[in-house]
Amino acid sequence: MNEVLLRSENLARAFGGLQAVAGVSLSLYAGQVTALVGPNGAGKTTTFNLITGNLRADSGTAQIRGRPIMGLKPWQVARLGVARSFQDLRLFTHMTVRENVFAATETASWFWQPGGSRARLRRQERAEAALEATGLAALADARAVDLAYAERKFLSMARILAAEADIWLLDEPASGLDLASRLRFGELLKNAQARGVAICLIEHNLDVVVELSNRIAFLDQGRVLAEGDPGTILKDPALAAIYFGDRPQEAA
Incomplete structure (x- = not known):
């Protein structure tokens, strides 16, 4: 479990x-x-975008299991085993819940997929298992646009x-989730950890951070x-001051 699956070094990006x-x-x-963790504008989402190829880095490197990924397109990074969620979710709102999930199993953008009927059955099984795990099986035929906010998060x-x-x-x-939904989300992460998944989350709810994160x-x-x-990071008074916007004023 100490294997480094993804490593970035000296990533940098400027906008003007x-x-x-x-x-x-x-x-x-x-x-x-x-x-x-960090205040708004700290560069957290931009770091994700640089790793996944949604933005091109000005400098620095990133590797997946030692394979360089800088310059790859987002779909190429995804094919190497990286899954990404967004603040705005980016669901196919007028597709059903099941169709949204099944689309994530497709290996290409063609109308036909390699592997034939056996591979399609395997993708269907993966989709149904994901719906069960997230509590969405009963909503599989609902449109994504008709879901409640927490249900969209789980989709x-x-x-x-x-x-x-x-x-x-x-x-x-976990933003906007009630306590019961947060607990269900936590179980999803713990189960993924047990399977050896490497997880990086951006989260402003420090209770969630303390409960779920190792580092x-x-x-x-x-x-x-x-x-x-x-425990060490969140108890640092200097970092707490930065996080809550209480920075010392620079001398004139």
Whole structure:
């Protein structure tokens, strides 16, 4: 479980005069949850975008099991075993729940898929298992647009489960969830950990971070300021001041 599945080194990206990410190095381990924590604008989502190919890095490298991935398109990174969720979920809103999940199992954009009927049956089984695991089986024929907010969140997670990726990048997956839904979400992550999935989550709910994460990387102004176990990082008064916006004023 100490295997590094994904490693980034010195990732950097600027937008005009704004240095959004300034040399982020990060390692994701099999069977561990790493939380990216920091104030708004710290560069957390941009880091995800650089790793997955949604944005091109100005400099730095990233590897999956030692294979360089910089310059790959998002679908190519996904084929290497990376599943990603977004703050805005990006569901196929007018497709059914089942269709949304089944789409995550497709290996190509063609109308026909390799492997024939046996492979299609296997994809269907993966989709149905993901629906059961996320509590959405009874809603399989509902349209995604008609789901409640928490149900949409779990539909996003069902697609990740069905993809059978072993690296998960989750952007605020527990935001807006009630306690019961948060507990169900936590069980999904713990089960994935037990299978050796490497998970990285961006999360502002510190209760969720403490409960679920093994390690924390604290980002601010595009840099990793500290990395370690949740108890140590979250008890640091200097980091707490940054997180809650209570920065010391620079001398004039």
